[in-house]
Amino acid sequence: MFDKLAWIRLPRNVVVGHGVIDETAAAIDEVHLGGTPLIVTSPTPRRIAGERVAEQFEASVTVTVETASFAAVERVIEAARAEEVDFLVGVGGGKAIDIAKMASDELGMGFVSVPTAASHDGIVSGRGSVPEGDTRHSVAAEPPLAVVADTEIIADAPWRLTTAGCADIISNYTAVRDWELAHRLKNVEYSEYAGALSQMTAEMLVGNADSIKPGLEESAWIVVKALVSSGVAMSIAGSSRPASGAEHLISHQLDRIAPGAALHGHQVGVASVVTEYLHSGSAGRWRNVRDALADIGAPTTADELGITAEDFVEAMTTAHEIRDRYTILGDGVSREAAVEAATVTGVI
Numbered sequence: 001m002f003d004k005l006a007w008i009r010l011p012r013n014v015v016v017g018h019g020v021i022d023e024t025a026a027a028i029d030e031v032h033l034g035g036t037p038l039i040v041t042s043p044t045p046r047r048i049a050g051e052r053v054a055e056q057f058e059a060s061v062t063v064t065v066e067t068a069s070f071a072a073v074e075r076v077i078e079a080a081r082a083e084e085v086d087f088l089v090g091v092g093g094g095k096a097i098d099i100a101k102m103a104s105d106e107l108g109m110g111f112v113s114v115p116t117a118a119s120h121d122g123i124v125s126g127r128g129s130v131p132e133g134d135t136r137h138s139v140a141a142e143p144p145l146a147v148v149a150d151t152e153i154i155a156d157a158p159w160r161l162t163t164a165g166c167a168d169i170i171s172n173y174t175a176v177r178d179w180e181l182a183h184r185l186k187n188v189e190y191s192e193y194a195g196a197l198s199q200m201t202a203e204m205l206v207g208n209a210d211s212i213k214p215g216l217e218e219s220a221w222i223v224v225k226a227l228v229s230s231g232v233a234m235s236i237a238g239s240s241r242p243a244s245g246a247e248h249l250i251s252h253q254l255d256r257i258a259p260g261a262a263l264h265g266h267q268v269g270v271a272s273v274v275t276e277y278l279h280s281g282s283a284g285r286w287r288n289v290r291d292a293l294a295d296i297g298a299p300t301t302a303d304e305l306g307i308t309a310e311d312f313v314e315a316m317t318t319a320h321e322i323r324d325r326y327t328i329l330g331d332g333v334s335r336e337a338a339v340e341a342a343t344v345t346g347v348i
């Protein structure tokens with residue numbers, strides 16, 4: 001019997017442009033979501049965008065979250081049930097959006113994604129990324145029915161959030177290499193479409209690096225398009241594999257070892273310099289990854305991340321334990337190999 005199944009869930013409305021925050025209710029109405037929204041946001045995005053979304057509805061409820069955790073997801077679920085809302089809107093960075101999409105999944109309610117920063121490629125994906133104890137889960141979550149990305153708001157956000165989003169995209173190079181490796185060595189299911197889309201997204205972003213500059217709304221436009229494209233690759237794959245390999249495992253480990261030190265995108269970018277070195281050696285493409293990061297002004301060293309050499313090496317040597325995801329880290333790199341890779345690449 002033919003037993004393959006592809007169930008690809010994509011957003012129906014993706015609205016990107018200047019001032020489109022004020023079209024949020026219209027974009028929601030078009031996908032036939034009605035009633036009272038629960039707006040899931042964090043303090044700054046609430047002020048910048050959450051209130052502008054809320055005022056487009058007769059009634060709404062807002063919950064403010066601070067961290068990506070299962071406890072925060074539970075709190076949102078309880079609020080949604082207590083207030084008898086009809087659908088959820090995530091307004092903010094990656095954490096608020098992840099919490100909203102995971103709560104929506106549990107509640108069986110529609111989800112709408114309103115990113116206020118181009119800092120991560122989870123704005124479209126049907127995945128949530130949450131730490132728990134010693135592990136980091138990549139869980140299936142409700143993909144957005146609509147995405148509303150206001151380039152005016154996103155261009156006004158601190159520039160480092162945009163360079164983090166670029167670095168999250170640049171890390172697709174190594175994520176795809178890890179995925180191909182896992183396919184060859186461990187027979188992990190691989191989608192050529194998703195792999196090619198993810199890699200092409202990184203290539204296009206790097207090709208447009210000259211147009212990605214602070215203060216240009218055009219930059220927000222280019223980066224949001226890339227983040228959407230990368231999220232679609234994850235939806236096609238049905239996993240975060242096209243956009244998350246060993247560099248993400250190292251970053252997730254850094255979140256545990258040095259919490260709050262740097263943005264997710266910046267961490268995965270620096271980590272991808274060393275994982276590219278592990279893939280292709282000293283003559284390989286790690287310089288291209290480093291130069292692409294440097295061109296858009298993202299960190300290329302542990303020091304620029306605010307992370308000590310010791311912590312970075314510890315993250316490299318323990319990252320394989322965080323999740324059952326085969327990558328170039330195999331069953332663990334030795335301390336000597338980690339120090340060598342991080343030193344040759346100038347990361348430490």
Ligand SMILES: NC(=O)C1=CN([C@@H]2O[C@H](COP(=O)(O)OP(=O)(O)OC[C@H]3O[C@@H](n4cnc5c(N)ncnc54)[C@H](O)[C@@H]3O)[C@@H](O)[C@H]2O)C=CC1
Pocket residue numbers: 042043044045048068092093094095096098116117119120121122123125127128129130153154156157158161164168234240263264265
């Ligand atoms: N589910 C998925 O497929 C993916 C999930 N992620 C997750 O997303 C998270 C990283 O997302 P980030 O956005 O980097 O972190 P974040 O959500 O913590 O946002 C970073 C900071 O920027 C603030 N912020 C957002 N918009 C702003 C604006 N316009 N002006 C001023 N401040 C603003 C936020 O309030 C927060 O303090 C991680 O937890 C990561 O694992 C990342 C990529 C993909």
Ligand SMILES: O=C(CO)COP(=O)(O)O
Pocket residue numbers: 121122127128129130136137138139168240243244248
């Ligand atoms: O950050 C991601 C893609 O950029 C996905 O992270 P996870 O693999 O933890 O879901």
Ligand SMILES: [Zn+2]
Pocket residue numbers: 120121168243244248264265268
């Ligand atoms: Zn990421």
